[in-house]
Structures are given as structure tokens and as C-alpha cells.
Amino acid sequence: MTALELSEIQSYLFNEYKEMGFSKYYLMQIQNTAAAKNFLAEVAGEVTHANAALKDSCLNIGFTRDGLKELGYHEENMHSFSREFREGMVTDHRQRLLGDFEGSDPKLWKWGGPENERIDLILIVFGKDEDAAEAYYRTLRPKMETALSEVKTLDGKSLPNDREHFGFRDGISQPVIKGSGSKASGNNNDINPGEFVLGYKNEYNVYPDTALLRVKQGQSDMLADNSEGLADKKTKIKFKDFGHNGTYFVLRQLEQDVDGFWTFLKNQSKETEEEKRNGEATYLAAKMMGRWPGGAPLVKYDQDPGIDMEDNNFNYTKEDTSGNKCPFGAHIRRMNPRDVFEESPPNISLMLTRRHRIMRRIRSYGEDFIGSAENHKPTGKVGLLFGCFNANISKQFEFIQYTWANSPKFKRLYADPDPFIGVREDPKHTLEQNFTIPTETCNRVITDMQRFVHVRGGAYFFFPSVTSIKFLSTL
Amino acid sequence: MTHQHPFITMSEIQEDKLVLLRSRLEAIRKDLLEKQLSNVPTVFDKVNTLHYGRWVILSRDSFRDEPREPVGLRLVLSTNYDGIGEDHVEHHLTDLVTHLTPYIDQLYECCVGYPEEGARTEESRKNFLRKGITKTSAFFNGAPGRSVVQIRQEDALHQHIWKFVNSRTWDEGTPATAIHRAIQQEIDANPEFAWSREKAGVQGIKWGSFLSWGFLLVLLFLTGLAVFWILFIFLFYELWDKKQTLTQSDLDDKKIDKLKLVEDFFPQNQFTQVAVLKPGLARKFNFWIWMLRTRVLANDVFVKGKLLNIPTIHFARWVQFDKGKHVLFFSNFDGNWEQYLGDFIDQSGWGLSAIFSNTVNFPKTHFMGLLGVIPVILGKIPGMRKIPPMPVTFPGTKFVLTGGAYDQEHFLAWSRSTQIPTQVWYCPYRHLSIKNVNNNTMIHNELHEPLTEEQAQIFLKRI
Known part of the structure; x- marks a missing residue:
């Protein structure tokens, strides 16, 4: 396998920066192209790559299609980027794919929507706390001069014990990129680099579609030739690859209605005693997630062990064919079907699952609030900045969101979208939306599921390699 | 039926x-x-x-x-x-x-x-x-065997049973057989479901027909004819096919926009494709063989809702026309294009490659010659090492298939580039997946059966 060029790849792909409790996502617009190029030339060396020793603060940069266009990226070269990236997160078709309707309609978004200001690039700054992140950003600001203006700033932080606002431990089952130096995690999480980084082979053993420079521009000599060896038909010269060592980043701001979520679950209970109601609500929430709030998987624990854990060592074929432990519609069973992919045998299932993974990068915003059945009224708006890296947005993020989360037909289900991220807002009550909990005898069904996660903004970015960022400054 | x-x-x-x-x-x-x-x-x-x-x-x-x-x-x-x-x-x-x-x-x-x-x-x-x-x-x-009327009836039956079961509280420990009986009584009391007393015919695998075809195939191998044909196609045709490098980003945006305009409104979608068969009698005959194979398998074996292990297709068909020189492919399936083609690549790349490798500008395949020992020999030739291998194990045999549908990026681009817009598309039961359709028949057929506790538990899980 080709060795990963770690000093070229932006580090956020490999490192969640757990040590850095605070992050600021600066969504920027280019005001002065020449100045923006100067800024990129200056800052490229500062971008935290995967081989860099971690300092007190880190910086990663991504571009939207508009941003590349502003910098003078040639239209024909732009065409080599994936369609998803070129079109952006907001199109009529994509709205259907991602299920962004009603309250999540892009028209209502705070950023990234058709009514919002254009976003050209994202600067992600990390620090151990807010002060450190801001202090670092202040050192960058003079270099930007008149180049960039801030459209929106999103603050993200890690909540204690890796919890998110609903109260669950998050980010347990992450893929590990082969060759990244991280310890192999086993259990089917070790994935070929080409699922996340362009220029390397993916889980189909082929190179993912990459951003070739079909038209020569800028100082393209600094870029690598494309790995697949594609060349101009006439000159036979291999195309330079802007995408090499780069990756696509999906960012969605998801507001969480924590109070609505727990109230809904408590209302499902017929118990009158508060403690029992809370217990049942927690049980239902765990069934919907597939893990207890502390992270213990239902496949292994039928009772809440009440402790935090990162146990990811389980499958479904032997442990839970019937779904009696972890329902088929549960969030984690949909997002990572492990060895039960549709109706394929376990070894094939594991192979297929590896082709639809994403590298999640989650940061919460709003009050430091961890919800539970007992305590579910945060002050102000809370939510999470859902981010994920992938080499093929269509095959990975969009596939997962549409086919596994939004589709009520997942597995043999009839009308069960993902209880967290797939349920549609349905003000006219025209949809049947359930959550089915298999039991020894009769399925228990939670009907009239409601949506408790609302999209407030989103965009697709490309995170180029360090060299490709330098190249952009030469356009 | x-x-x-x-x-x-x-x-x-x-x-x-x-x-x-x-x-x-x-x-x-x-x-x-x-x-x-x-x-x-x-x-x-x-x-x-x-x-x-x-x-x-x-x-x-x-x-x-x-x-x-x-x-x-x-x-x-x-x-x-x-x-x-x-x-x-x-x-x-x-x-x-x-x-x-x-x-x-x-x-x-x-x-x-x-x-x-x-x-x-x-x-x-x-x-x-x-x-x-x-x-x-x-x-x-x-x-x-499932008529439209039957699909609609069984859908109504399933919905009624679902509502009945979920509108009641079943005491903990109620045996599944008791719930099954209660459902029976409920349905019996509803004259609109009188039809459900008669079990629906479900087609089983036609072993007789399938085995006779299998016997013929074995005979072809034993006499060396099959191996000869495989080698012939491989050496004189496949090796000379041009490598295809079209990727999805090379596709015409306007064309894709037209295709997407009508996609993903329902849990089901359609796919229409037109391709040109490669010239020559050998290719024509080869295509005919694979059509025959598909016909036999679809008639005799793939009768349980899966085409080549793809569990999301309602109907599919190939139509050769214009004196057999062009081919249309139609499909009605669950999910969206990406998933559908993803399934194809994942689960039946060999079958698809075998059929469509006979059409022009399909991603280069190395299917035919790679039976048995040939991959080992090829692996020793320096140029051949570049071809991504895709090992697939069948009972008792080991094929190594490469290229074609397993060449994911180029295959997806090929598929989109040969797909054509469907102007009008109609489906009478777009809210049902093919798994739902088949599951509803199982519910219908098990409803009036005497079931053991274990069988009744499985029955209840279907609802």
C-alpha cells in the first residue's frame, strides 16, 4: 500500500483534537482576491498537518466551490471536483436526499442557505480553551488584512466525557485510516485511505475520483501527478492532481431540541411515578440509540451499567439476529451495520459496510449541558456542529443520510426513519413515522415520531493538502 | 397464481x-x-x-x-x-x-x-x-406471482394487523401463539379480509429446470467447449478492448440535472439505460449466452426477491432491439441511484460485467480469462498487476474478477452516461419496498397456519 504523505494532509482528518477543548469555525468570504492569495501563501506553512507536533493551537482550512472560483480556479478544472461539491449542499434534489424540509429548509438556514451570504472558505481554529483559540485567531487576523471577512463564527466545544446534548457518549465507533499511524482498532474499523483521502486506493481497491488539473494554471508544477496515471490524450502528459492528499468535509449545524426529545419519551410511558417514567424514557432513548447514555452497547448490556465506556467490539449476526437487543432501526445499527448489511453474509457485510464510513468530527455548541430524563431544559439554544470527512460525499455522507437514516424502508422496516436524524417534520400529519422495538413476542412500536434535530446551516468544503493550499496562492 | x-x-x-x-x-x-x-x-x-x-x-x-x-x-x-x-x-x-x-x-x-x-x-x-x-x-x-390486486390486498391486511396489534396492550408473558390467534380472530371477523383464508401461491426455486441447465453447463465444461469459448473471448476480444477512463466528473452536468429532476421523490426509483452492443458475431453470441443465463436464473432461482443477491429490485429487464445491435435496460428499485448501483457493484459485479462487457465503451473487463489458474499466470505478467483484483469465492470455485463493474469510479460514470431520462414513470405501490411486498405475503400465508411458539414469534416480528 502507498504510504500516506502525512505532512501534506490536514490533521483534522486524523485527529479530533480532543486535547483542544475549544474550536472556532470561521466562515469567511473573500473580499480581495490578491490579498487572499497572499494570506494563503503565508498561512499554508502554519496549517496543522498530520505529522506536525501538536502545539497549543491548531489551524485547518477548507474551501467551498465559490471560494475556489473567487481565487481564480479554472472552470474546466473545477469540473473535476465531485458534483456534490460543485453543486453545494443546497439544490432541489439534494434537499430530497438530505431531508431538509420544513424547519430544516435551507431557506431558513442561518448560514449556507440561498438567503445567506456566500461562504468561500472555513478557517477552523482550535485551542485548549476559548481564550487560546481566539488569541491564535488574533495572530492570524493581521495576515488577512482586507482579504477576508467573517460571515459567521461557530463556536464548538467538547462536552465532558465526550457526551452530546441529548446525553449520549458520542464518537465511539470511528474508522481508523490504514497507514495513518493510529493503532488499528480491529472490528472492521480499519479502512483504506482512499475512503477519506484522494490519491489513494479505497475499499473498492480503486482510486477515488479526484480534482485533476486538466487546464494548466498557476504554479502547477508543485502539485503531484495523479495516482491513477491519467494523462492528456494528445500530449500524453499526466494531469497534475490538486486533490491529491485532500479530502471533502461536510459541515452541518444541527440544533437539538433536548427538552422536546426527553419530554416525548417520557410521554410514551404509562408509569405515573416520576422515577419509573424517567427509567423508561432512558430505556427508550437507549433503544433508539443502540447504546446506553454512557456508551455501553445494548448488544452486550441489557441493563444500563451506569458507567462510561467505549466498547465497540461487537457484531450483530451472532449476538442479535432478531434485533431484540439492538433494534434494526436504532441509530448505531443504521450508521454502521457491521456484519449485517442488508441480507448479505457476515464477511460480505463487513466488506460492504467499510465502503460507507465517514470520519465524524463533532463539536457541541451552546450551554455546557448534558441532557437526561431527569434534566432536559437547557438554557438557550444547544446543538452540535456535525462534521465529517469523506472522499466521496455521494457514496458516504449522502448515502448514509438518505439510504440508512432517512429511508423508512431500512432493512425490512415499513415506516421507520432514523429516530435521531431521519424523522421528517410533519406539520400536516400525512406521514407514518414509527420506531419499532422488537421483543421476544410482540414488537413495541413508538408511533408519531417527531423530529428533534433541526438543520440550521450547512456546506460542503474541500480541505486541500498543504501544497495545494500553496498552489492556490499562485493562481 | x-x-x-x-x-x-x-x-x-x-x-x-x-x-x-x-x-x-x-x-x-x-x-x-x-x-x-x-x-x-x-x-x-x-x-x-x-x-x-x-x-x-x-x-x-x-x-x-x-x-x-x-x-x-x-x-x-x-x-x-x-x-x-x-x-x-x-x-x-x-x-x-x-x-x-x-x-x-x-x-x-x-x-x-x-x-x-x-x-x-x-x-x-x-x-x-x-x-x-x-x-x-x-x-x-x-x-x-403477486398481482397488483394481491399486493394491495396484502398491504391492507398488514396495515390492519399492525393497527390491531399496536392498539392493544399485551400482558407481559402473553405467548406469541395467543397473540397470533387473536389476530386470526380479528381478521376472521372482518369480511373484507375473507380472501386471506386462501393461501397465496409463492413460486419456489425450479430445481428441475435449473439443474438441467446446470448439467448442460457441466457438460460444456467437460467437453472443453466452455473453456474454449472463455479463452476465445478473452484472448481475441477482451484483451483488445480499450481502457475506459470516464469518471463521474466528466459527465455532462445538464444531462445529470435532467436525470436528477425526477429522482428520489419516493422510496422507489426507476432506471432506463441504452447501450450499443460491440460488433461481431462472437460478441453477439456471447451476449446471447449471458441473456440466456440471466433468463434461466431469473426464472428458476432468483424467485425470492433478490436478483444476484440484490434485495432492492421490483422488476428489471433487458431488451435487445434494432436487429440485436442495441440494448435497453429497465429497472424499478428501492432506494436511490447511488445505492442501487452500489449494490450492483458490491454484490453482482461479475454478473453485470459479463452482460455489459459486450457493449461498447464499458469499463475494460478481465472476466473471461480469469477462471481458475489464469489469474495466477496473469499475476506474473508485470502489466497485469495494475489491474485491481476482486476476489469472490463461490462454493468450490475461486474466481478472481477484475475491471468492469468492480472498477467502481468508471463503472458508475459509465452507468450514468448511458442512462437516459424517463419521461413518465408510474408505480401503483410506491410506498412498499420489495421486501415489504414479500413480507406481506408471508404474513398472509402464516396468518391462518397453526404455528408453534417459535414460529409465532417470527410471525409477530414480520408485522
């Missing part, structure tokens, strides 16, 4: 009426979509033998590659229908022209040879459609 059949008829479009025809098709599409999205019955719903139907305009522009026969302007009507009576084609034609008369008239009056207004009768309309009937080469049905 009612058998389902494919129907396809092609009619020549009057060139000067093409714009009008397009606008009429678009009006029908929009009207149909709007009604389906708001659950309003449509005219098509009146044809209670029609599973799926589509109208597609076929022209020179539909072909990505140079056609091998002159391509006229054609309106293609393709349906899947329940075979009623001895002459089921006749019955289907009658169904179409009597229930869809306004559509048939306004569309086909844009075609050459359609009867003039005063001369339009049931018979003259049928005669016109009959003229363009084209034979289907291979046909797959995800729920053999």
Missing part, C-alpha cells in the same frame, strides 16, 4: 410533433407526480393489472456511443403487468387503451401511423400498439 410479464412497444415519432409530444409527456409527469405526492388517485390506478409503466423518448441523442443502426425518433412504452387470460398480451392492450385512452391518444397522435381522430376505436388503438411490440431478452420479477 398470476404471472407477471414484461411488455414493450416502440412507435415512431413524427419529427415535427416531437416538441408537442415532449410537452405532453412533461404535463403527464407533473400531474402524476403531484397526485402521487398528495396521495390522490390517478388514472393509471384504474389499470389494476399494471405494476409499473413508463414512457421514454428514444432518439439519436439517447445514445452515448455511435449507434450501429440508424436510430429514428421513437416513443417507448414499457410496462410490467399481470397476465390475465390465455391471451394476456391482448388483455393488457385492452386494459391500456380503455383506461388510459386520453393519454394514449394525445401521445400517440404525435406518432407515425396512429389512427386519425374519427378512426380511433379500441381495436385500432390496440392494433397500433401491437405493431411496435418488441421482445424482452431477460426479465426479473422480485415478487413472482
